Amino acid sequence: MSPSFSVVLATMLVVATTAGACIAGVELSLELSLSSYLLSCPSTCLQHGSDPNIAEQQIVKDVTQAAVQRNPALAPKLLKLHFHDCFVRGCDGSILLDSTARNKAEKDAWPNLTLGGSEIIDEIKTKLEERCPRVVSCADIIALAARDAVSFLYGSDSLWPVSTGRKDGRVLKAEEALANLPLPFSDFATLLRRFQSKGLDVIDLVALSGAHTIGVSHCESFAARLYDFTGKGDTDPSLDKRYAEILRTKCPPKFNNGVTVEMDPSCSLSFDSHYYQVVEQHMGLFRSDAALLEDSTSAWLVDFM
Template identity: 40%
Template structure:
């Protein structure tokens, strides 16, 4: 399902191009990094990503989630794309990443192949993932922004390094703030980037405790809208349900990138504990209210936050490498 982009979003692109300066970025990345070496890279990545997203509605949320999980572990260096080998269990095979659909990984591999055909050994997988994350937001009806480029691909991908670096579905706001502060993301960034849950789905095991075993005082989470709780229980029975069953983070428009995620939170219709907590905590509820009131404000804030996130733990210059295949290091001995 494709939704039109708001007309005024186009005028925001230039403004967001400056957002890295607003957040104190070092200027290590540039918007025209591939101006001479691969001038059409944005179009190449977009063409592949959008074609695959039209064919499979899992691709958009999978690619966006890949980007978050990549940046929060080793930095935005495409370490999550590395396949495991007999001598190394890679990041993608850590317990916290096992629920990723293969579709997301495949989309980045296909985009890399297209880029390699036009510009061999020039564009990093890390930059391709950053561009693809932007493109799937656009496909889903969200804003387009200029992606700073010049990242190098990391040389480390280990499952053992993932634990404790990704937010859990049961986290409260304090836990979320503490985690994201380690990568210099603010409490406002937390609320804005959580808006990525306006598209995508979660498996039953991520929210079933809210339905059946919430606490000694209440089997069902009292902060969960009763109508939604009943619907979730029908999809995810306590006994006999399928482990592959999923429900949308946004119960209203799970395929559309819009601000209904925040309006749902205000109505106690957040899917995960970590989602609903944003509307219940006095530190984050005002931001939720602001983004629920204005989709334009959400779009603008999301673009800024994504540019800021894209600077997390980056490798540039002589650091890292430009992989030939996003699934494997150029030097097979790297782990």
């Protein structure tokens, strides 16, 4: 990983907001801190003399890294879970809420139907409840687990610091996922508007797109680039022709919705800057990847990374 990529990506992933009330009754400060559990975690819940912040983060790290060691594909899933949580009402854990008879939850909106990793969050929450009941929010667990999963994949103890103190949200609004999340078929102008609505800029957009260096995608997220880009049965002209042929073999016209393709060709489990090389070679999987070359500033940043 280039120094520029690691520094910028780490900086962007520290960005977080809080929103909503608390699912588990967790009442923490609205201010995020690296020591938010020093006063809120009862001493009886901790081993004698231990730092509550270290204790709770160690539990998250142990469970997460054990899971990723068993299944490396969980790392990109946990990172995506965190990103999708944060882009709707802030990093409030609402991505975990189930739909009710009256309201459809975020997790059931189209962009979130392929999300995974929630079972790891549940496992961590169970262990933390045994130690410190109703203290550590699911929102904090998601943020910590994303960091620890990617750090393990990268071979580092910690790629970026994660402050804690988020509250868990209760609001169920599936339509907000579609209205807020950057979508894989978005052009540059649409992507930038959605990032700017969160107080983020073009640097954030390019840096966070780099998360596509790990993980896979289902064919439906990019099939239009192969078979019907402008509604006339054509292929996206910005897509490398040889790469388009490879994608067509993996995702034929009548593809199986369960088929997945690496977002970073042949490099989907290595957290590095290779994604940006792929984008420059016109082999970005999504329309949103190719869109980074549409703007002079974002194109320069892609080259810089």
